[in-house]
Amino acid sequence: MEIKNICTFVKAAELGNFTKAAQELGYAQSTVTAQIQQLENELHVNLFERNGKRIVLSASGKEFLQYAYQIIKYESMAVEHFSLSGEPEGELNIGIMETICASEFVNLFQNFSLNYHQVSLNLQIVTTHQALDMLEKGKFDLIFLLDNKISRPDMVTAREYPVDISFFCASGHPLASQKDITLEQLLQEPFILTEKGCNYREVFESEVAARGQTLTCITEIGYTRYIIQAVSRRLGIGLLPAMTLSEALRLGTISLIQVQNYQIRMSIQVIYSNRRRISLPLRAFLDSL
Secondary structure (H helix, E strand, C coil), X not given: CCHHHHHHHHHHHHHCCHHHXXXXXXXXXXXXXXXXXXXXXXXXXXXXXXXXXXXXXXXXXXXXXXHHHHHHHHHHHXXXXXXXXXXXXXXXXXXXXXXXXXXXXXXXXXXXXXXXCCEEEEEEECCHHHHHXXXXXXXXXXXXXXXXXXXXXXXXEEEEEEEEEEEEEECCCHHHHCCCECHHHHCCCEEEECCCXXXXXXXXXXXXXXXXXXXXXXXXXXXXXXXXXXXXXXXXXXEEEHHHCHHHHHHCCEEEECECCCCEEEEEEEEEECCCCCCHHHHHHHHHC
């Protein structure tokens, strides 16, 4: 049983398409088909159920996929063990949410690059759904999420940091001088929010709907700095992770709003897949957290 055939099987299983697997692996589609057929002959089972161009894993395919992940993982670990150069080198692909990049957490990545010059650090801004999907497909080595607790059997949470999601207004706004503001009072103001589908916006909108209230969103954008600047110019009320607001609070351009009996809390979660090996660059990054 050849490792390259097993790798091809995993890629086809993750993508659900032989053509896409061939493109990512740099093979002709006929090569992918031949490698899968060779595996099926060796195992005496059908690994995929074929319906035209669509493929889905068979029951045997799902079972073998778990073995395949382990085979690839330990083969890679063995090769790495006997070819250690001491200094971590190679690529480290990380998916990260925009709000995390707009906070002090960005120092983690910059400090890592300063300490490990042989590692190419590739960061990509993604949503929670995109991050989880790409981690599962092996496109990311690690993801940084800001969300409610993520719990999946094939994923490991290496670190977790609690974060408050805060309402804020311009420092000269009438609400800036008030305490114990009710949510009903706050909803009389226009809002500048992140894009629809953002997890903490969804939590807020669900609470508003549960109370039979409505909110007015005059601008939505997935760019933290724009929201802070717009709020500081008294264009509306903002809702962002508290960690992204420290600079504007220090400059005195915005003020936090404390809402009676209501607080959104989430956590930054650093997650990797237990299906794949922990490479030297990934191990070095995890140790630096």
